[in-house]
Amino acid sequence: MVIALIGRELGIALVHGADTLAALLFFLVVTSLFPLAVGPSPAVLGRLAPGVVWVAALLAALLPLERLFGADYEDGSLDQLLLSGLSPLAVAAGKAAAHWLLTGLPLLLAAGPIAIMLRIEPGRLPALLAALLPGTLCLSLIGSAGAALVLGARRGAILLPLLVLPLAVPVLIFGTAAAETDQPRADLLLLAALLALALPLCPLAAGASLSAAAE
Amino acid sequence: MLQADGLAAIRGDRLIFRDISFTLAPGEALAVRGPNGAGKSTLLRLLAGLLRPAAGKLLWQGEDALGDPPRHARRIAYIGHQDAVKPGFTAAENLRFAARLSGGSIAGALAALDLVALADLPVRLFSAGQKRRLALARLALSAAPLWLLDEPTNGLDETAAARLGRLLAAHRTSGGVVVAASHLGLPLGRANELVLG
Numbered sequence: 001m002v003i004a005l006i007g008r009e010l011g012i013a014l015v016h017g018a019d020t021l022a023a024l025l026f027f028l029v030v031t032s033l034f035p036l037a038v039g040p041s042p043a044v045l046g047r048l049a050p051g052v053v054w055v056a057a058l059l060a061a062l063l064p065l066e067r068l069f070g071a072d073y074e075d076g077s078l079d080q081l082l083l084s085g086l087s088p089l090a091v092a093a094g095k096a097a098a099h100w101l102l103t104g105l106p107l108l109l110a111a112g113p114i115a116i117m118l119r120i121e122p123g124r125l126p127a128l129l130a131a132l133l134p135g136t137l138c139l140s141l142i143g144s145a146g147a148a149l150v151l152g153a154r155r156g157a158i159l160l161p162l163l164v165l166p167l168a169v170p171v172l173i174f175g176t177a178a179a180e181t182d183q184p185r186a187d188l189l190l191l192a193a194l195l196a197l198a199l200p201l202c203p204l205a206a207g208a209s210l211s212a213a214a215e
Numbered sequence: 216m217l218q219a220d221g222l223a224a225i226r227g228d229r230l231i232f233r234d235i236s237f238t239l240a241p242g243e244a245l246a247v248r249g250p251n252g253a254g255k256s257t258l259l260r261l262l263a264g265l266l267r268p269a270a271g272k273l274l275w276q277g278e279d280a281l282g283d284p285p286r287h288a289r290r291i292a293y294i295g296h297q298d299a300v301k302p303g304f305t306a307a308e309n310l311r312f313a314a315r316l317s318g319g320s321i322a323g324a325l326a327a328l329d330l331v332a333l334a335d336l337p338v339r340l341f342s343a344g345q346k347r348r349l350a351l352a353r354l355a356l357s358a359a360p361l362w363l364l365d366e367p368t369n370g371l372d373e374t375a376a377a378r379l380g381r382l383l384a385a386h387r388t389s390g391g392v393v394v395a396a397s398h399l400g401l402p403l404g405r406a407n408e409l410v411l412g
Binding site for chain 1: 260263264265266267284285286288289291293295296297298299300301303304308311312313315316353
């Protein structure tokens with residue numbers, strides 16, 4: 001049944017193609033601004049590349065979060081989802097999975113070419129991508145919990161980044177660190193640990209928030 | 216089948232209603248009436264398990280109904296005052312998720328509310344009454360025994376209200392239970408009545 005929910009989310013995303021592509025285009029545009037702003041020198045750009053890719057991916061992943069539950073909350077579909085026989089936790093997990101498929105995965109695929117455009121040292125690229133895989137999953141999980149929490153709040157759109165960005169700081173630290181050292185193993189393991197922590201906790205928090213929002 | 220015992224609801228700091236008790240046997244219906252703000256929608260959300268009662272119990276075949284909300288959810292089909300349809304989807308696409316969960320036939324549900332001709336039209340082109348009919352088509356998909364309807368006839372013309380009436384009658388004949396709230400008339404036939412406010 002969670003698969004049916006994810007299928008529904010992908011179907012909605014397909015109909016609203018522009019909304020779906022917005023996060024990816026935002027990522028491409030922001031990362032393209034850096035060579036223009038700091039100059040094309042490979043030494044400077046290559047040093048900045050992992051951080052630029054990570055910060056841009058983090059901000060891009062925030063963009064679709066407000067509508068993740070917001071659209072369903074406003075038109076009454078959230079009640080239908082909560083009454084579909086799925087537990088609130090499963091609804092939240094399905095939504096987080098859809099967010100990753102629609103935002104995290106495209107960012108992950110675009111990150112490689114963008115990092116090369118930013119003259120990343122070729123040896124560092126595998127570690128960057130290996131860190132982005134658990135990293136984007138963490139961002140989808142943390143983001144969905146934040147999106148569920150601000151549901152129904154006034155100025156939720158402003159509250160959401162203030163809530164999610166601090167929680168994403170550990171992911172950012174270990175994610176960039178993995179691409180800036182010759183021994184990325186420790187950082188990748190720490191990212192995996194963060195993912196193992198977020199995987200049960202975030203859907204739990206998001207599910208409880210959804211039930212509270214529906215009251 | 217469904218038994219409410221001393222239900223009460225508080226929203227914010229305000230007591231919406233208290234001491235609501237009723238019993239519905241298979242085939243029976245309850246028409247909830249009352250002015251705007253009397254708590255009709257609140258009562259339906261409470262019966263659906265979306266809202267926890269401040270006091271009282273809800274029993275389904277003698278067992279506590281709200282202890283396991285996902286299990287209770289499978290027993291009910293809830294049509295809120297919002298239509299819960301996506302404007303970018305066609306009528307048929309809007310029903311796909313509900314159909315996958317219940318295993319019902321989309322074509323049959325569309326036919327039950329006379330929407331076959333509109334099946335492939337995006338819902339943003341629908342009128343308010345057509346959207347309402349699409350929301351009600353979920354009932355025809357559902358195999359759930361308990362139907363909870365919040366202002367089901369809002370925006371419906373007489374023909375559509377009569378179709379809804381036939382749908383409700385068929386559901387009750389097969390042993391289902393209906394709880395419907397409205398400040399207007401309902402195409403329910405013989406029904407128990409609960410007046411709020």
